[in-house]
Amino acid sequence: MKKYGYGIATGIVIGLVVAITLFASRPTRPSADGNVIRACNALEKLNSHVIDSVKSLSEIIEEKIVWFVNRQGVLMDTEREAQRIRLDLLEKALAPHSAKEAGELFNTSIKTRNGALLYAILDPQIRDQKMASEVVEEGSWVIGLSSPWVSSMVIDSEKQLDDSTTEFLVRYHMSTSTGGEGPYFIKLTVKKFDDNWLITDYEYLENGEAAAS
Structure with a gap:
């Protein structure tokens, strides 16, 4: 019974490959996560179209296969894509x-x-730059330091720069096992993009800079 089930699944996959080859206007390459799967077996010729065979039928059977006519290709809906x-x-x-x-x-x-x-919540244009400047624990999305740590944060003031841009002065305190530190300040700029507001810049200020602003 198990072999019979595999036979049906294999037949479906082969049928799908043949159908794609018949209707494609150029060679079709199966891909996973946007990358073309390289062939490990010999190339097959079906109706004058050359397609890459996949390492094993089981790799196809376990994935959800979607045919995109406009892309003339096969996309596997893998867990990473999900x-x-x-x-x-x-x-x-x-x-x-x-x-x-x-x-x-x-x-x-x-x-x-x-x-x-x-x-x-960062503007996509500054995401990589700002995340690179933060202290990030290796292999994680945890930022900052375990000590000293931020014990409190509050928006001190708000300034409307124009209809779509606002600037905040954020005051925060740090704590350690021996006591507190601060206050420290951050100048935060946010901008409206369609219906959402994203952070376009932020910088840590010296106490004197914050007082002067």
């Missing part, structure tokens, strides 16, 4: 809908050392 889609949806759900919300989420991300949250 995770990417899930993360994109989570980031969209987290996107702030006001300047104040963006400031508060920034405070939360720094205080809780949540690099994933900080990344989600």
Whole structure:
């Protein structure tokens, strides 16, 4: 019975490959996560179209295969792709809908050392730059230091630069096992993009700079 089931699955896959080859206007290459799967077996010729054979039929059977006519190709919906889609949806759900919300989420991300949250609310143009400047625990999205740690953060002032840009002055304190430190300050700039507000810049200030502003 088990062999019979594998026979049916194998037949379905072979049928799919033949159908794709018949309707494709150019050679079709199966791909996973956007990368073309290299052939390990000999190339097959079907109706004058050359296709790459996959290492084993089981690798295809275990994946969900989708045919995109406009791309003339096969895309395997792998677990990695599913995770990417899930993360994109989570980031969209987290996107702030006001300047104040963006400031508060920034405070939360720094205080809780949540690099994933900080990344989600940054303008995509500065994400890599800002994340590279943060202290990130190796192999994780945990930012900052375990000691001293941020004990409190509050928005001290708010300045409207224009209709779509707001600047905040954030005051925070640090703590250690022996006591507290601070206050310290961060200048935070947020900008409206369509219906969402994202952080376009932030910088840590010296106490004198914050007092002067």
